[in-house]
Amino acid sequence: MSQLKPQARPIRPLDRAFFNRDPRPVSRALLGKVLVREGLSRLVGRIVEVEAYPGEEDPAAHSAAGKTARNAVLFGPPGYAYIYFIYGNHYCLNVSCEPDGRAGGVLFRALEPIAGITEMAKARGMKIHGPGDLVKLTNGPGRLCEAFDITRARDNGTDLTSPTSRLWIGDDRYVARGIQTTPRIGITKAAEMPLRYVLSASPFLSKRIPAKR
């Protein structure tokens, strides 16, 4: 008895031009796209939550104080992975935006696991008992990096537009619906700017959408 699994649509990489602009429109356009990690098995997660960090005018951006060894990728050409280590424990993934020489990036905050669930669970040190357990795999910037085995040493500077990279970003023709913006999470400077972009109906967000006032 062969069970027919619905055929997933093919995933096409995003091109460099997609990222060669302000991080805000890039953030909006990234919702619904997929992050792919090639390996023994392929890991796929749908992007449901990101944050924009406009390089020049944003005091919260890592690029705010100028180019350093850590943030150099943000000042380079668009479409590359900027990965940083935070709180002595976690990695976070960004994609560089804007043309070469100008800073800007988008932080990946939450994914919906699509393929490679078992491997993600193993990387996170979790056992999956029911559908509810899937949420904790990738619903946070540090968590998704752990699930996808992303580290600065290995993945910083990766070309995210190339499907030959270990890590890349693609489009499987999913149509994003219900995009909302909210204040960003976990920052102290410019905390009120609504630069967090979410698919509002997704159960895989890192935090709930704040009630409006």
Next chain:
DNA sequence: ATATCGATTATCT
């Protein structure tokens, strides 16, 4: 359900 707190280290002042 929300709140608070400790862990742990690269990076910058």
Next chain:
DNA sequence: GATAATCGATATG
């Protein structure tokens, strides 16, 4: 020496 784009555990309503 202080800080940080977080997480997981524990406490409290």
